[in-house]
Amino acid sequence: MKNRPYHHGDLPSELLARAERTLREKGSGALSLRELARDIGVSPAAPSRHFKNKQALLDALALNGFERFDEAVAASQEGVGESFGERLDAMARAYVDFAVANAALLDLMFSVKHSLEASEALGAAAHRWSEQFLGLIAEGQRRGEVRKGPVERVALPVFAALHGYADLTVSGMLPPEMTAYGLDDVVASVLRQCGPE
Amino acid sequence: MKNRPYHHGDLPSELLARAERTLREKGSGALSLRELARDIGVSPAAPSRHFKNKQALLDALALNGFERFDEAVAASQEGVGESFGERLDAMARAYVDFAVANAALLDLMFSVKHSLEASEALGAAAHRWSEQFLGLIAEGQRRGEVRKGPVERVALPVFAALHGYADLTVSGMLPPEMTAYGLDDVVASVLRQCGPE
DNA sequence: ACCTGAACACCGTTCAAGT
DNA sequence: ACCTGAACACCGTTCAAGT
Numbered sequence: 507m508k509n510r511p512y513h514h515g516d517l518p519s520e521l522l523a524r525a526e527r528t529l530r531e532k533g534s535g536a537l538s539l540r541e542l543a544r545d546i547g548v549s550p551a552a553p554s555r556h557f558k559n560k561q562a563l564l565d566a567l568a569l570n571g572f573e574r575f576d577e578a579v580a581a582s583q584e585g586v587g588e589s590f591g592e593r594l595d596a597m598a599r600a601y602v603d604f605a606v607a608n609a610a611l612l613d614l615m616f617s618v619k620h621s622l623e624a625s626e627a628l629g630a631a632a633h634r635w636s637e638q639f640l641g642l643i644a645e646g647q648r649r650g651e652v653r654k655g656p657v658e659r660v661a662l663p664v665f666a667a668l669h670g671y672a673d674l675t676v677s678g679m680l681p682p683e684m685t686a687y688g689l690d691d692v693v694a695s696v697l698r699q700c701g702p703e
Numbered sequence: 704m705k706n707r708p709y710h711h712g713d714l715p716s717e718l719l720a721r722a723e724r725t726l727r728e729k730g731s732g733a734l735s736l737r738e739l740a741r742d743i744g745v746s747p748a749a750p751s752r753h754f755k756n757k758q759a760l761l762d763a764l765a766l767n768g769f770e771r772f773d774e775a776v777a778a779s780q781e782g783v784g785e786s787f788g789e790r791l792d793a794m795a796r797a798y799v800d801f802a803v804a805n806a807a808l809l810d811l812m813f814s815v816k817h818s819l820e821a822s823e824a825l826g827a828a829a830h831r832w833s834e835q836f837l838g839l840i841a842e843g844q845r846r847g848e849v850r851k852g853p854v855e856r857v858a859l860p861v862f863a864a865l866h867g868y869a870d871l872t873v874s875g876m877l878p879p880e881m882t883a884y885g886l887d888d889v890v891a892s893v894l895r896q897c898g899p900e
Numbered sequence: 901a902c903c904t905g906a907a908c909a910c911c912g913t914t915c916a917a918g919t
Numbered sequence: 920a921c922c923t924g925a926a927c928a929c930c931g932t933t934c935a936a937g938t
Contacts, residue, residue, distance in 0.1 A: 517921085533816055540911065549923045551914080556921095560912065616874045619730055632876065658878070662885055663868075663892035667860060670867020677813045679829065681855070688859055695860035699896035711903080737930065746904045748933080753902095757931065 518556040520546055525567055529610045539563070564614060565624030571611045572631035578604050579638055590646035590700075595693050597642060598668050602689055605672035612676065639665060646700065653702045664696050715753040717743055722764060726807045736760070761811060762821030768808045769828035775801050776835055787843035787897075792890050794839060795865050799886055802869035809873065836862060843897065850899045861893050 524542050539560055540550045557563040582600035586592050605612050615628075643661045646652030652660060671692045674680050680688060711717075721739050736757055737747050754760040779797035783789050802809050812825075840858045843849030849857060868889045871877050877885060 535816065538911070539913090550912085551924080552922055554913065616870070616876065619732065658881065659884070659888050662877075662881060663864060663889045666867035666871060666889055667864040668867065669871060670863035670865065671860075673813070673870055674863060674866060679813065680859075684855065684859060687856070691856055692860045692863055695896045699892045714902085735930070736932090747931085748905080749903055751932065 517546070517548065517552060521553055521556065521563065522566060522570065525563060526570075526611065529567065529614070530608070534564075534610050534614060537564075561619075561621050562624070565621055565628070567611065568614045568617075569624065569627055569631060571608065571615045572628065572635065575604055575615070576631065576635050576638070579635060583638075583642075588649075590642075590649060590651040591693075591697055593642055594646075594664075594696065597639070598671075598689060598693050598696075601668050602672045602675060605676050609676045612672075636665075643700075650702060652700045660700070664700065667692055667696050711743075711745060711749075714743070714745065714749060718750055718753065718760065719763060719767065722760060723767075723808065726764065726811070727805070731761075731807050731811060734761075758816075758818050759821070762818055762825070764808065765811045765814075766821065766824055766828060768805065768812045769825065769832065772801055772812070773828065773832050773835070776832060780835075780839075785846075787839075787846060787848040788890075788894055790839055791843075791861075791893065794836070795868075795886060795890050795893075798865050799869045799872060802873050806873045809869075833862075840897075847899060849897045857897070861897065864889055864893050 521542055524545060525537060528537055528542075537560075539553050543550050543553055553563070557566065578600050579597060582596045583593060586596045640657055640661055643652060643664065644657050647654060647657065647660070671689060675685060675688070718739055721742060722734060725734055725739075734757075736750050740747050740750055750760070754763065775797050776794060779793045780790060783793045837854055837858055840849060840861065841854050844851060844854065844857070868886060872882060872885070
């Protein structure tokens with residue numbers, strides 16, 4: 507199936523793919539460029555042609571993660587009702603699902619230490635996602651289902667609640683029995699907090 | 704001042720102290736046992752007498768962090784009014800202050816990968832803090848300032864909002880101008896969401 | 901009991917040299 | 920253009936040996 511034109515074919519994407527797999531399976535601490543190269547069957551110096559250093563590979567992984575996150579969030583809004591409650595619930599569920607399925611990757615995405623070049627692209631990807639979120643709140647306001655006020659300020663507490671719940675779930679700080687109704691409770695309380703009047 | 708009885712005196716606590724300093728100044732990635740030993744003026748093998756391996760030192764750091772966190776949260780409740788709003792505000796502020804002042808440490812505390820022996824002690828420390836938090840909510844209910852219901856379920860969305868806001872602040876995902884009123888907005892929205900009826 | 905010295909197997913990164 | 924081979928300076932960890 508895999509056609510290696512000359513030396514390898516597409517080392518960069520195979521590096522990314524393998525890196526993400528070990529990220530998922532063994533955590534970010536266990537990610538070694540040399541091991542990656544070994545598994546792929548290439549010399550220890552080969553990766554450096556495509557990623558300046560290890561951080562560059564991590565940055566690429568994070569960027570890729572944000573893009574898929576954007577897509578997942580956008581997809582969650584398709585074929586769902588128009589009410590704010592339904593749309594928020596769908597988005598919250600997409601958020602938490604992504605977080606659970608990509609725990610180590612999410613950690614990377616929201617980690618502080620990114621190179622300067624990367625944080626530009628990362629900032630853009632994060633911005634695209636925040637635009638989706640702000641759009642949801644703004645539409646809720648237009649429909650009169652969310653209270654008035656500057657959209658960023660109304661959105662922040664909502665964002666904090668979703669992000670916090672996702673983070674708590676992923677880091678295992680939640681009593682397991684709570685995962686059953688936890689998100690429902692969070693969404694319900696956000697709706698209560700957002701309501702007009 | 705420092706009296707070195709024979710070989711060093713108190714290597715374990717000097718290791719912890721230095722480790723936390725580099726954690727704060729250069730992040731968790733830059734923490735090296737060998738460098739620590741070098742700075743202290745001790746052989747590379749010396750640390751292993753006191754911490755079985757690197758993870759054990761990280762565990763000890765995290766545990767220590769939780770203890771100080773517990774204290775800071777408890778201290779925030781002293782000399783503050785009795786209303787739920789005031790007490791919640793004080794606790795939220797203590798939470799975020801600690802998070803900002805100890806970003807890398809907090810990351811460690813809420814990180815997934817702890818050894819099994821450590822996670823027992825860590826779980827206990829995390830439990831003590833959650834007891835404080837649940838106590839706050841329960842008292843709010845007793846005073847009729849927080850709506851009724853199982854205290855863990857009422858508390859979870861509140862906890863998620865605080866934790867999420869702290870995490871967003873620390874990871875720099877918040878537009879800087881928002882840090883001025885962000886926490887006020889979060890606390891206000893939590894109060895709205897918690898209110899009875 | 902506490903630490904040293906030396907060793908082992910591993911890193912990330914660089915750079916000449918090969919194809 | 921893409922990769923290899925070899926080297927460099929660093930790791931964490933172990934273990935005999937010293938005090």
